[in-house]
Amino acid sequence: MTLRLPCKESADIIRSGGERSITLPRPSLLLWVPFSLFLTLACGDGSGGTSSSSTPQPPNDAQAIRAVDLEQVDATEDLIDQLGTGAVDSGAIVYADLTGDLREEAIVPVTSQGTLGNIGYLVFTFESGKPEAVLTRAVDRTSASGLQMSVQEGVLLETRGVFGPDDPFCCPSQLRETTFRWDGSLLQVKSEVVVQQDPGPKR
Secondary structure (H helix, E strand, O other): OEEEOOOOOEEEEEOOOOOEEEEEEOOOHHHHHHHHHHHHHHHOOOOOOOOOOOOOOOOOOOOHHHHOOHHHOHHHHHHHHHHOOOEEOHHHOEEEOOOOOOOOEEEEEEEOOOOOOEEEEEEEEEEOOEEEEEEEEEOOOOEEEEEEEEEEOOEEEEEEEEOOOOOOOOOOOEEEEEEEEEOOOOEEEEEEEEEEOOOOOOO
C-alpha cells in the first residue's frame, strides 16, 4: 500500500492497482488559528481577573443626608441650648465623605449671628435611614475666635484662634489646628497643633 500526500486540501490513499479508495481531509492550519484565538479570549489568561480595573461606585443613598432638615434634629437643638444662643447657618453646610464609605456626611455650623462667627458645629452621617451625630464641637474659654471648618482629602480640619502668652485681648497670634479620624462609630481627634498666625503685611 502506498501513501501519497499531495499539496492540496485532501490526502488520497491509493491502492497498488491505482484505484482511489479513501479520501482523508487534511487538517487546516487556517482553521486552528482562529479557534485557538477564540479559546484565549473566552478563557482569559487564567488570572481570574478582568483586564480593566473596577472603580467603587457610590451607593444609591450617597447624598441622602442632603434631604434632611438638620436644623430640626434633636442633637442640633441640644447644642444650641448648651451654647445659650446661635442658629444653624444652613447656607454654609458642607457635605463630604469623612468616613470612607462613599456616603456624604454633613458639617453643620452654628453661628453666633454676630462678629464671632461659628460658635459650634456638628457632623452628621446618614445611618439606617436617619441622621446620626458623630461629632459635636463648640468654642471654649481657650478660644479667641470662632471656629472654621474645612475638608482636605477627606479629612476634617478645624481651625480656631488662641491667645499667645503676650497677646492683647483683641488679637490672638496663634491658631489651633485639629484634625479628626473615623474610628468606625465616631469622629475622634487625630492631631492637634498650635501654629503662629500669619500677621499679614505690615502697614
